[in-house]
Amino acid sequence: MSDTVFRTEDVTKVYQTGDVKVFALAGVDLELYAGEMAVLLGPSGSGKSTLLNILGGLDHATSGRVWFRETDLTDMSDRDLTRYRRDYVGFVFQFYNLVPSLSARENVQLVTDVSPNPMPAEDALAQVGLADRMDHFPSEMSGGEQQRVAIARAIAKRPEILLCDEPTGALDSTTGVQVLEVLQDINERFGTTTVIITHNAEIQRMAHRVIQFQDGKISSVAINDTRLAPAEIVW
Numbered sequence: 001m002s003d004t005v006f007r008t009e010d011v012t013k014v015y016q017t018g019d020v021k022v023f024a025l026a027g028v029d030l031e032l033y034a035g036e037m038a039v040l041l042g043p044s045g046s047g048k049s050t051l052l053n054i055l056g057g058l059d060h061a062t063s064g065r066v067w068f069r070e071t072d073l074t075d076m077s078d079r080d081l082t083r084y085r086r087d088y089v090g091f092v093f094q095f096y097n098l099v100p101s102l103s104a105r106e107n108v109q110l111v112t113d114v115s116p117n118p119m120p121a122e123d124a125l126a127q128v129g130l131a132d133r134m135d136h137f138p139s140e141m142s143g144g145e146q147q148r149v150a151i152a153r154a155i156a157k158r159p160e161i162l163l164c165d166e167p168t169g170a171l172d173s174t175t176g177v178q179v180l181e182v183l184q185d186i187n188e189r190f191g192t193t194t195v196i197i198t199h200n201a202e203i204q205r206m207a208h209r210v211i212q213f214q215d216g217k218i219s220s221v222a223i224n225d226t227r228l229a230p231a232e233i234v235w
């Protein structure tokens with residue numbers, strides 16, 4: 001039986017701007033399993049980022065329930081959600097959000113300094129192939145290298161979950177593939193449950209499961225019997 005990491009039950013998220021209500025999520029039931037790599041696909045505005053933010057404890061659902069293992073995140077206080085994020089969740093976003101005045105090593109140390117069980121920043125940077133770039137500043141690095149620093153920062157606390165929102169969205173295909181290789185490597189080496197949002201339909205071919213969104217709901221879930229290596233993905 002699969003080991004369930006996340007379970008959502010009829011999750012909705014409603015944004016109200018003036019009189020206008022937007023149903024960003026309109027009833028999502030989903031399970032995510034330990035160690036899997038899941039890709040979330042769907043049109044712009046279909047609710048992917050909203051769900052990722054709720055799973056990652058950055059936001060609350062409007063209704064429904066969300067569990068991380070046995071822990072009910074649904075009504076957790078902001079303070080407890082902060083602790084949950086710190087202890088269990090790594091985030092990777094499209095734009096790397098590195099501190100420009102800090103070196104790669106120092107950017108990663110921002111996280112390792114406050115985590116309960118971190119790996120050394122140097123080890124995290126070595127994991128993403130940047131052992132020889134640790135003292136470079138973001139402005140001295142390519143987009144792909146900066147994204148790899150962001151991934152090193154995310155994994156340095158040894159998170160159980162890695163949530164990636166358009167991690168290759170700002171990258172050309174060659175650098176994008178390198179970033180995907182790093183994500184796959186981390187997934188395989190550490191067993192980190194990895195969720196990747198993408199607009200690039202090709203990337204679904206490296207996932208264990210592909211979860212398709214439409215109008216705030218999951219329209220399909222597919223299992224890949226065979227997966228492609230990132231280097232085999234062309235876009």
Ligand SMILES: Nc1ncnc2c1ncn2[C@@H]1O[C@H](COP(=O)(O)OP(=O)(O)OP(=O)(O)O)[C@@H](O)[C@H]1O
Binds near residue numbers: 023044045047049050
């Ligand atoms: N803070 C907010 N206030 C109001 N509406 C919001 C807010 N955040 C998201 N929405 C709306 O919720 C819907 C779902 O947005 P979401 O970002 O989850 O979609 P998405 O599938 O991730 O889209 P994209 O692929 O473009 O990132 C959209 O209609 C969006 O405009």
